[in-house]
Amino acid sequence: MCTAVSYHTKDHYFGRNLDFECSYGESVTITPRRFLFSLPEGAEFRTKYAMIGMAHVAEGTPLYYDVVNEKGLAMAGLLFAGNAVYQKRQEGKDNIPSWALLPWILGQCETVAEARELLERIAVTDEPFSEALQPSPMHWMLADAAQCLVIEQMADGLHLYDNPIGVLANNPPFPFHRENIRQYLNVTADPAQDRFSGQELLSPFSRGMGGFGLPGDLSSASRFVRAAFVKLNSRSAEGEKESVSQFFHILGAVEQQRGCCYLGEGKYEITIYSSCCNLEKGIYYYKTYDNHSITAVELHKENLDGEELICYPLA
Numbered sequence: 001m002c003t004a005v006s007y008h009t010k011d012h013y014f015g016r017n018l019d020f021e022c023s024y025g026e027s028v029t030i031t032p033r034r035f036l037f038s039l040p041e042g043a044e045f046r047t048k049y050a051m052i053g054m055a056h057v058a059e060g061t062p063l064y065y066d067v068v069n070e071k072g073l074a075m076a077g078l079l080f081a082g083n084a085v086y087q088k089r090q091e092g093k094d095n096i097p098s099w100a101l102l103p104w105i106l107g108q109c110e111t112v113a114e115a116r117e118l119l120e121r122i123a124v125t126d127e128p129f130s131e132a133l134q135p136s137p138m139h140w141m142l143a144d145a146a147q148c149l150v151i152e153q154m155a156d157g158l159h160l161y162d163n164p165i166g167v168l169a170n171n172p173p174f175p176f177h178r179e180n181i182r183q184y185l186n187v188t189a190d191p192a193q194d195r196f197s198g199q200e201l202l203s204p205f206s207r208g209m210g211g212f213g214l215p216g217d218l219s220s221a222s223r224f225v226r227a228a229f230v231k232l233n234s235r236s237a238e239g240e241k242e243s244v245s246q247f248f249h250i251l252g253a254v255e256q257q258r259g260c261c262y263l264g265e266g267k268y269e270i271t272i273y274s275s276c277c278n279l280e281k282g283i284y285y286y287k288t289y290d291n292h293s294i295t296a297v298e299l300h301k302e303n304l305d306g307e308e309l310i311c312y313p314l315a
C-alpha cells in the first residue's frame, strides 16, 4: 500500500508513503538536465529539466518511485494491481514503457496542463525494463502548485482525472475513492453535537468525537479517506520547518506499523519511507522506518548540467 499527498501552505509540498514488505534498493537520485534515456526498439529521449526523487538505479537508469523536477512538477507511482493494463506498441503514438513515464513527463513539462497534452499522444506500453524488472501495475498522481491529476491506464484506455482532494492510495480506481469519500461528509474536526436526539439530551465524553466514523484501518479505501481528512483539516504555520513537519504528520496518519498488515510467510507490510518535497525549492525530505530524523537533499545545490546521476544512499 502507499499513499501520496499534495499540500499547500506558503509553498507547495508533495510526497508519499512507500508501503511494502521489502525495499528494492532505492536512493535519493538527481538526474541532471539533458540526460539520455534509452527506450525499447532503439528509441531514446533526452530530458530538458533536472529532477530529484526516490529511485532504484538499474544499468545507469533511474527508475523513479516519486520525483519532482526543477519547475515544480511532481509525480508518484502507486501500485494498482489488477487494474493497470498497459498497452502494446502503437503506430502514431509516443510509446513509453510504464517505467519511463515519470522522466518522460517531468523531463519536458513545467505544469500539469502541459503534461496533459503529452498524455493525449502517449501509449503507456507493457515493455519491461529488463528480464528481471518486469512492469509494476501502477497508477500515478501528478501535481504542480495549481493542479493535481490522477493517471490510470486501464483495459478501456487512459483515464485522466482532476483530483481536487490531492490524495491518492491504491485500488480501486480513482472514481471509487471520489465516490466513497462522500459517505464521510458528517465527519468533522469540530466538537460533536447531539444531532442524535436533536435536543441536547446527550453530550460528548471526549474531545475529537466529531471525527467518529473516520476509518482507522489500513485498507487503501480507508487510507484515502483518512489522509484526505487530515490534509484538508490541517493547520500549520507557513514556514518551511512547520510545513514539512506538518506534512510528515499527515503521512503519519496513514503509516503502517510492522505487525498490523500480515502478508503470510512471516512478512508484514510497513512504511519503508515517507517523503516530502518542496516544489518551489526543489528540496527532497525523507525519513525511513527506522530513522525518524528528517534528511534533506537539495536539487539546486548540485551541478544540474553534469553528465552523471547523483545518488544519496538512504541515511
Ligand SMILES: C[C@H](CCC(=O)NCCS(=O)(=O)O)[C@H]1CC[C@H]2[C@@H]3CC[C@@H]4C[C@H](O)CC[C@]4(C)[C@H]3C[C@H](O)[C@]12C
Pocket: 001, 002, 018, 019, 020, 024, 056, 063, 064, 065, 077, 078, 079, 080, 081, 098, 099, 128, 129, 133, 134, 135, 136, 170, 171, 220
Ligand atoms: C512496491 C512499490 C509500491 C508499493 C505499493 O503501492 N504497495 C501497495 C500494495 S497494495 O496495492 O496495497 O496491494 C512500487 C512503487 C514504485 C515501484 C518501482 C518503480 C520503478 C521500477 C519499475 C519496474 O517496472 C519494476 C521495478 C521498479 C523498481 C518498481 C518496483 C516496485 O513495484 C515499486 C517500488
